[in-house]
Amino acid sequence: MAQFTNTSAAAVVWALTHLMKNPRSMEKGQEEIRSLIGTKGFVDEDDTPKLPHLKAIVKETMRLQPIAPLLVPRETTAECIIDRYEIAAKTLVYVNAWTIGRDPEAWNNPEEFDPDRFVGSCIDLKGQHYELIPFGAGRRICPGMLMRIATVDLSLANLLYKFNWEMPMVIKGEDMDLDW
Numbered sequence: 001m002a003q004f005t006n007t008s009a010a011a012v013v014w015a016l017t018h019l020m021k022n023p024r025s026m027e028k029g030q031e032e033i034r035s036l037i038g039t040k041g042f043v044d045e046d047d048t049p050k051l052p053h054l055k056a057i058v059k060e061t062m063r064l065q066p067i068a069p070l071l072v073p074r075e076t077t078a079e080c081i082i083d084r085y086e087i088a089a090k091t092l093v094y095v096n097a098w099t100i101g102r103d104p105e106a107w108n109n110p111e112e113f114d115p116d117r118f119v120g121s122c123i124d125l126k127g128q129h130y131e132l133i134p135f136g137a138g139r140r141i142c143p144g145m146l147m148r149i150a151t152v153d154l155s156l157a158n159l160l161y162k163f164n165w166e167m168p169m170v171i172k173g174e175d176m177d178l179d180w
C-alpha cells in the first residue's frame with residue numbers, strides 16, 4: 001500500500017515544484033482556490049470539481065512527470081500487430097508514458113509547463129485519451145485513479161490555499177533540472 005500513497009505524495013511534490021518554477025501558474029491556481037473558498041478555512045472534496053485550473057495543474061504535472069514513467073510492465077498473451085510492428089506472444093511490453101506526454105506530434109511546446117493548454121480541452125486522465133495516460137488505460141488501468149481526487153487534488157488545493165510556496169533563496173527556478 002505504501003507505494004500507492006507514495007505515488008500521490010510524489011504527484012503533489014512534482015506539482016509544487018513546477019508551480020515554484022512557474023509562479024504565474026501558482027498565483028492563478030491560488031486565485032481560483034482562494035476566491036472559491038474565501039474564509040472557510042479549508043478546501044473539501046466537494047469543492048474540487050469547481051476548480052478547473054487546479055485540475056489543469058494536476059493534468060499538466062502528470063503529463064510532464066507521470067509517476068510511473070513506464071507504467072507497469074505487461075506481457076502479451078498472444079501474437080499481435082500494432083502499427084505494423086509484429087509482436088510475438090509472451091513479449092514483455094513497456095509503455096513509455098513519459099515520452100508520450102512530451103510527444104511534439106501530440107502537444108504544442110511539449111517541454112513547457114502550461115496548465116492553460118487543458119482549459120477548454122476534453123483531454124482527461126481516465127485512459128480515454130492516449131496522449132495522456134499516467135494511470136494507464138484499458139482493463140488494467142489504475143483502480144486507485146479516482147482516489148487521486150481525494151489525495152492529490154485535495155491536498156494540493158489545501159497546500160495552495162494556505163501557503164505561498166517559493167524556492168529557498170539560494171535556488172533559482174531556472175536552475176532547477178526536473179528531468180528524471
Ligand code: HEM
Nearest residue numbers: 004007008067068071072134135136137140141142144147
Ligand atoms: C497519483 C496516484 C497514482 C498513479 C499515478 C498511479 C498509476 C498507476 C499506473 C500507471 C498503473 C499501471 C496501469 C497499466 O498498466 O495500465 C497502476 C496500477 C495500479 N494501481 Fe495505481 N496509481 C496511483 C495511485 C494508486 C492508489 C491510490 C491505489 C490504491 C489505493 C492504486 C492501486 C493500483 C493497483 C492495484 C494497480 C494494478 C492494477 C492491475 O494490474 O490490474 N494506485 N497505477
